[in-house]
Amino acid sequence: MIISSEMGNTSKKRNASSLLNDKEEASFHLLVIRFSAMGDVAMTVPVLQRLVKTYPDLKITVLTKPFFKPIFEEVPGVKIVTANVKQKYKSIFGLFKLANELSSLQLDAVADLHNVLRTKILRLFFFFFGIKSAVIHKGRAEKKELTKLQPKTIRPLKSTHQRYADVFAELNFPVDLNHSVVVNKHPLPxxxxxxxxxxxxxxxxxxxxxxxxxxxxxxxxxxxxxxxxxxxxxxxxxxxxxxxxxxxxxxxxxxxxxxxxxxxxxxxxxxxxxxxxxxxxxxxxxxxxxxxxxxxxxxxxxxxxxxxxxxxxxxxxxxxxxxxxxxxxxxxxxxxxxxxKQVDGYxxxxxxxxxxxxxxxxxxxx
Incomplete structure (x- = not known):
């Protein structure tokens, strides 16, 4: 497990609701999980940038695959944990080992932005460790309705970005995705x-x-x-x-x-x-x-x-x-x-x- 991009020092620990109710410093520690795929990982970044801006004292650790580390480095102040879940942590025993290692970081809550079997197992282990979690609701029924062939009803569904934001809101950290965030250009290779x-x-x-x-x-x-x-x-x-x-x-x-x-x-x-x-x-x-x-x-x-x-x-x-x-x-x-999915005639x-x-x-x- 590789840990990088450390946050600065934080003060005495308080719970999420108290963080919202006053302006005192806090060290509530939130784990954010998203392993794949590239587009879905990239979509987490604008949401996390606004989360960091809204709650500058919130301590955030992101769990992802090693390849995606540079994407999350675009979020200032987060700690990035990379885990190879197809090798070192591939079995249920490997996932228990990973959850146990992560729990040593003194987590207060987990935001599961992926919601697949692997992350469900991790959430179960965190539950037994006494760590609460919230999970993305992917809207599968709505999406099935959108893509069924007949009868056809086309309407805009909730964006994936907002679905991510809803997970944080469930943990008492709502974010407004309309807040502007300055993102600087990098030096060219x-x-x-x-x-x-x-x-x-x-x-x-x-x-x-x-x-x-x-x-x-x-x-x-x-x-x-x-x-x-x-x-x-x-x-x-x-x-x-x-x-x-x-x-x-x-x-x-x-x-x-x-x-x-x-x-x-x-x-x-x-x-x-x-x-x-x-x-x-x-x-x-x-x-x-x-x-x-x-x-x-x-x-x-x-x-x-x-x-x-x-x-x-x-x-x-x-x-x-x-x-x-x-x-x-x-x-x-x-x-x-x-x-x-390919449809005949299309x-x-x-x-x-x-x-x-x-x-x-x-x-x-x-």
């Missing part, structure tokens, strides 16, 4: 400094998604890239992950003057530093959009089988920056919450979004 030109607008594009029904066809995305490149006004950075995506995007970038594939060139931390300097991020319904939103970067998202009404739109991004297919032509949308929904429409939104934002 040297390899990016050498590639980008100033003064220019820097556009990040993340063309891939975990599931094909929510991915804009790469042939059409390349047309978007080509049109932006030919203006010679922008530097375009391509984001993604894995060898296959790297090979495709490097091959694509070779055809253009102002396009650079960052995959394999940067550490994850350096990627975040680069994202913080973007003027715009164009992504699917995927983690890259949520990472950019951490830094208040304008995010344009393209949606296919999924829909922002499910609650997964990037934080505080304008509705007009969420590009949807024509719902009159495709009345069954959304057909999936996560984009992993395999080319993403193709119906014209390149000109994507370019129009990009230029309006820039």
């Amino acid at each position: 040297q390899v990016i400094k050498e590639k980008l030109k100033q003064p220019r607008k820097w556009i990040g594009i993340a063309p891939f998604a975990a599931h094909e029904p929510k991915m804009y066809p790469l042939t059409q995305m390349e047309k978007v890239i080509a049109r932006l490149d030919e203006t010679n006004l922008y530097d375009i950075l391509l984001f993604g992950g894995g060898k296959n995506e790297q090979e495709q995007l490097e091959k694509l970038a070779e055809n253009y003057t102002n396009v650079f594939c960052v995959i394999g060139k940067l550490s994850f931390k350096e990627e975040l530093q680069t994202v913080s300097n973007l003027d715009l991020m164009l992504s699917m319904d995927s983690g890259n959009g949520h990472l950019a939103a951490i830094y208040n970067v304008p995010v344009i998202t393209i949606w296919g089988a999924t829909h922002p009404f499910a609650g997964f739109a990037p934080f505080q991004q304008k509705p007009e920056q969420q590009i949807l297919p024509d719902l009159k032509k495709h009345p069954l949308l959304p057909t999936s919450i996560y984009g992993n 395999d080319e929904v993403m193709k119906s979004i014209e390149v000109e429409r994507v370019l129009k939104v990009i230029l309006e934002v820039l």
Whole structure:
């Protein structure tokens, strides 16, 4: 278990309700759990930033996977505990060991922002240790209703960010997500400094998604890239992950003057530093959009089988920056919450979004 990013000293311990009722200092210690996935992890950050701002004396420890540590480092003052739950802590005995180690931190409460079998087991152990907890309510019934094919009722559901905030409210730490938080840009990695030109607008594009029904066809995305490149006004950075995506995007970038594939060139931390300097991020319904939103970067998202009404739109991004297919032509949308379900006759929904429409939104934002 790795512990980093220590908080400063706190004063005498008080309970959560007393922290809310007066302005005296407190050392109420809250454990926040979120292991995966990247987009969901990134969505916790704006909420935690506002929690820290609202309760500066609240002691917060975040439990997550080692890979996600750089994301939570964007929250000032939190302690980060990383645990490899697929190796060292993979069994029920491993989870007991983890819970026992965490309980030595003198926790007062646990906020489970994940609510999967692993975290349920951890909460059970914490219960026996006398540590109270609150858990996210994912709204599965509402989401099932949103994506069922007939009869169709489309209405905006509670955002995931608000669902996270509700967990803290249950522990007597309500937060207002409309509070502004200043997020500073990071210094650019040297390899990016050498590639980008100033003064220019820097556009990040993340063309891939975990599931094909929510991915804009790469042939059409390349047309978007080509049109932006030919203006010679922008530097375009391509984001993604894995060898296959790297090979495709490097091959694509070779055809253009102002396009650079960052995959394999940067550490994850350096990627975040680069994202913080973007003027715009164009992504699917995927983690890259949520990472950019951490830094208040304008995010344009393209949606296919999924829909922002499910609650997964990037934080505080304008509705007009969420590009949807024509719902009159495709009345069954959304057909999936996560984009992993394909519906007969809807395999080319993403193709119906014209390149000109994507370019129009990009230029309006820039």
